Amino acid sequence: MADHGAxxxxxxxxxxxALRLQRERSFSEVEYxxxxxxxxxxxxxxxxxxxxxxxxLRLFEGDMFELPPVAAFHGTRADFVYDRASMMAIPPLMRELYVRAVASVLKPTAGLMVERPIQEEGDESGPPFSFSADQVQALYEAATGRRYEVRAMENRWDGSLEPGAVHYYEFLRVYPKLCL
Structure with missing residues (x-):
């Protein structure tokens, strides 16, 4: 995102x-x-x-649920959020709280990309925990009071043959419906 005008x-x-590896892999030349x-x-x-x-670049090491009152987090306004593995790692009963924390920093026109595991129907085990595009839409609409459109962008095979492992992931594009 830094290379694309953010x-x-x-x-x-x-x-x-995880944050140290991200800094080394993507931003090794940056002094923090x-x-x-x-x-x-x-x-x-x-x-x-x-x-x-x-x-x-602003990297937070800590519990996402504790961040909304932190000034450096609360003062941030995001144009775009990439949820690589957070929602799928969070137990279903905690999703609403997680989405409210993310929504607290979204600009009204902000979009998201949410990665979700594709598991067999009825598989409630986790993590990763599965969820639908409709659930993502309902959670963000409830948290922001705005309407969203959620569409699948692409699927990815992880290459793993481990029994019981999730093999496919879907990337969901989540954008607010803007009135014209």
Whole structure:
């Protein structure tokens, strides 16, 4: 996204190693300034800021559910969100809370790409937890009060032959319906 004209790219992960690998793989030339912010209920979130070309990079290491009150997160307004594996990792009963946290930083015209596992009908095991395009639409509409269009963009085979593993993933394009 930084290479395609984004003015700010925000990343969030609970795992320090995942963020470190992302920095090394995608932004190895960037120097980061990292600070720790205290959370209201206790605990901390680490925030790393850097610049790549003209794009600001802001990476949060911490629990996504704890981030909305953090000024550096709450003050962010996103044009686009790529949910690579978050919604599929979250138990179904926590999805509404997760979507509200994501929606809190969306601009009214922001779009999303949500990766979802394609599993056998009725497979409730996880993670990854399966969900439908209709569920994504309903969750974002409830969280934002806006109408959304959700369409499948493409499917991907992960190449794994491990029994019980998810082999196909679908990428959903989620955009607000704009009145003209």
């Amino acid at each position: 003015s700010i790219v925000v990343g969030v992960d609970l795992a320090a190693m 300034t990292c600070t720790e912010c205290a959370l209201v209920g206790g605990g901390i979130v680490k925030v790393c800021n850097g610049v790549c070309g003209g794009c600001a």
